[in-house]
Amino acid sequence: MNGLYFQIQFITSKTVYLHVVHHSEFLYESVNCPHSYKLFYSQDSYSCTDSLFLCGCKGCTDCFMSSYLRSKSYVFRNQQLSRAEYLQKIKLENLSSYQYIQKLKDEYVFLKLNTIHKFAKIKNTINSSGNNIDHAKNAKFCFDTSDGTEDCKFIFWGGIKTKDAYDTDAFSLLNSAYEIFDVGVGVSNCYFGSVVYSCA
Numbered sequence: 118m119n120g121l122y123f124q125i126q127f128i129t130s131k132t133v134y135l136h137v138v139h140h141s142e143f144l145y146e147s148v149n150c151p152h153s154y155k156l157f158y159s160q161d162s163y164s165c166t167d168s169l170f171l172c173g174c175k176g177c178t179d180c181f182m183s184s185y186l187r188s189k190s191y192v193f194r195n196q197q198l199s200r201a202e203y204l205q206k207i208k209l210e211n212l213s214s215y216q217y218i219q220k221l222k223d224e225y226v227f228l229k230l231n232t233i234h235k236f237a238k239i240k241n242t243i244n245s246s247g248n249n250i251d252h253a254k255n256a257k258f259c260f261d262t263s264d265g266t267e268d269c270k271f272i273f274w275g276g277i278k279t280k281d282a283y284d285t286d287a288f289s290l291l292n293s294a295y296e297i298f299d300v301g302v303g304v305s306n307c308y309f310g311s312v313v314y315s316c317a
Contacts (some may be wrong), residue, residue: 149238149249151263158218158225161238169212170225172232181207182224184232 144150149313157170168180176188181203183195186225191203198206213219239246245256251263257270265278272282279291285300292305299312307313 149261162230170221170228172225172229179203182209182228184223184228200226205229207213251306 132313142317143155144153147153147156147158147162148160150156150159150162152252153159153162154166154279155168156162156165156171157169158221159165159168159174162168162171162174162177163178164173164176164181165174165177168174168177170182171177171180171186172184172190174180174183174186177183177186178190179188180186180192181194183189183192186192186195189197191198191200193203193206210221225274237246237250239245239248239250240252242250242253242256245253245259247256247259247262247265249261249263250256250266253259253262253266254268255268256272259266259269259271260270260273262274262279263277265280266272267280269279269282271284272279272286276288277290279285280293282291283293283296285291285294285297290303291300294300294306295302295308297304297307297310297313300307300310304313
């Protein structure tokens with residue numbers, strides 16, 4: 118992992134200013150954008166490549182300043198273009214200018230405010246509730262969890278292959294835990310703790 122200024126980041130490379138990102142490479146100023154590559158200034162976008170300023174997109178490549186696209190390419194400000202048209206328009210954007218990027222950030226805020234959002238981001242789950250949940254079963258009131266959280270309640274941050282846990286911030290491979298804060302990898306059978314990185 119080569120990253121700077123991040124929170125909840127794993128299996129990533131060459132990333133800067135991120136929050137809740139995993140299985141990604143070359144990301145900058147992005148929030149909740151797993152399985153992505155060369156994605157900049159984006160939020161809640163999954164498996165996107167070579168794109169900037171995306172919101173709620175999935176499986177997109179070569180897109181700019183767009184929201185809630187699915188498996189699209191060459192979309193510029195939510196307008197579908199040909200490859201040549203897109204490349205011409207993106208070339209006109211002054212992406213090397215700090216002042217211009219700040220203007221684009223303002224435009225992006227406007228885009229997000231004027232886009233209809235789902236109430237919660239829950240994907241590939243069974244009998245689960247919360248937000249930003251991916252691949253979970255019987256996960257109640259869980260937030261920012263992914264990759265196999267099962268039979269858990271009140272979990273936040275991580276939860277990768279976490280089972281039978283209650284009221285923890287489970288990072289990964291947590292098994293049978295209750296009331297623990299700041300938990301490391303592979304902790305099992307631990308109860309009522311703080312800053313726990315090894316417990317069996």
